[in-house]
Structure formats: structure tokens, C-alpha cells
Amino acid sequence: MRRTAVRIGALFSGDPSHPDHPAFLEGLAALGYVEGRNLSIDARFDGGHLDRLPVLAAELAAAPVDMIIAMGAVHRRAAQQAAPGVPIVFAAVVDPVAVGLVAEAGRPDGNATGVTTFDPDEAQEGLRLLRTLIPDVRRLAVLGDAGVPDALPNVARAAAAAEGLIAQVHLLRGLDDLEDAFAAMRAARADAFVGLGVPIVRVHGARIAALAWAARLPTLLARDAAAFGPLLACGTSFAAASRNVAKLVHRILRGERAGDIPVERVVRPELVVNLDLAREFGFVIPPAVLGRTTHVRAAG
DSSP states (O other): OOOOSOEEEEEESSOTTSTHHHHHHHHHHHTTOOBTTTBEEEEEEOTTOGGGHHHHHHHHHHSOOSEEEEESHHHHHHHHHHOTTSOEEEEEESOTTTTTSOSOSSOOOTTEEEEEOOOTTHHHHHHHHHHHHOTTOOEEEEEEETTSOTHHHHHHHHHHHHTTOEEEEEEESSGGGHHHHHHHHHHTTOSEEEEOSSHHHHHSHHHHHHHHHHTTOOEEEEGGGGGGOOSEEEEOOHHHHHHHHHHHHHHHHTTOOGGGSOOEEOOOOEEEEEHHHHHHHTOOOOHHHHHHOSEEEOOO
16 A cells, blocks of 8 residues: 555544544644544553653654654643654643743744744633632632643632632542542632643543532633533634644645744633533523623523
């Protein structure tokens, strides 16, 4: 069988049903790339276990592949360590300069470029929306991932302080930490719950949202976690970034050097409001918030 022209390796969070994966394939298809005809894709999924990434990346390096797509900062680092000479395109990262993924956004240098959805105003805007619905909120329980850079927890702390709120941050090392984390939230008498856009929340959001509901904590999650049923979900979808990753892949395949391509910033904020949960909690959604809502979740 004839080898296709290009073999792309990919490291994704979760499993093939995660929004990043189909969005990336859609982006490639829009540019005329069809798997089995003019490229092949060797995709590996971490299943929510970041400790698997070094092995998965090593498998891609041994395949070998001509390029690696890394959907996350930890994924990008694993790819760099396993295949230092292979072009890398990353997404689903916060500030790629701040977390040390590239030297500078305008000229990344090295063998990597990518897409970021980071908006420094997003965290505080989400908390303002939460306060609009819950004026007496004071104590926030914030859930993050101990396996990734601490940029998002730091942003959450700063945003909470700017809004006059107290943020208690819980960083999970694994799912076994969940029950203890929620016990600590109850003990601290948290008024609301914020799940950051990190791998463990993105992959296991259904269980996390269920625990938050059981604890009667109004929940704010990232945009892609709206399917898990939080009260509010806001921000830019990582799926939008994944489609733009395909455009960077196209540029590299046409001969551009990854390190010469500026990191793209995709900011398309959306707001999802769960009207059913608002009624359950007894919250009234002001017209001004509904007017900004891009999607409304409600039964029947």
C-alpha cells in the first residue's frame, strides 16, 4: 500500500468524542485534506491521565510522524521531549509565552507554533456574571488540575480578588481527590463553584458537575463544558482553536517553518445559561444577561 504524503501525529485529551478532535478534522477537511488520500493521522488520547503522555508521545516519535498536534501545554511538552526535531502545532493552552511554550508570540522560534484562546478579561467577566445572578456570593470554590501549569488558577485568584471574592483553589492530582475536594468546599461553606478549563475538568466534567449539584453549588465552567449542565458556561470554545490548528498545519505543509509562524489568538466569547438550574436555585436571569446569551439550555 502506498504511503500517504504526510503522517500527522496528534495528542488529545480525553477520547475521540471530545470536541477538539472532530473540530480539528473538520478544519483539515475544509482545506482539502482527507485521511487516507493525502495524509494519515495517528491520534493518541490520554483518557484524562496526563501521566500517560510521555509514552504516547514516544509512540508517535517512533512511528515516525512528520508533525505533531498537541492539544494542551503538557501535551506540547511531552511532544517536544519525545520528538525535538519534529514540527509541533499546539492549542488549548493559556498564555504560551507565560508558561514557556514559545519565546514570543509574534515569532515563536524553535519548532513550534500554535493557537491560544486565552483572554485575560474572561475570568473576571465570568465572575461578574455569577455575581449578577447571586449578589451575595462571597466564597468561591475553584477546581483546577495539579498536572498542568498554574496560570489559570493564578488568573482565577486575581479575578476573584478584583471582584471582592475569596477563592479557595483545589488542584486535583487525579479523580481520587474529587470527594476530598468537595468535602473541603462544604467545610469552607463555599457559595459557588468554578471549574477551570483544564484537562481533568474538561474530560470528567459530567462527574464534577454532578458533585457540584449534590453540594448545591451554583457552577461556572468553561464554554466547552456547557454539555455537562452547569448554571453558566462562558468563554471561547477550544473547538474554534482546533479548527485554526488545521490552518497552521496547512501552512507548514506548504513549506513554512513552524517557528516563523506567529501564535494565533482566537477569542470568540460565548455564554450559555442553564434556565432549568436557574429555576431550581431560585435565580432570576436579568434581561441584560439573557441579551448576551448565545445559547440557552432548558428542558422541553
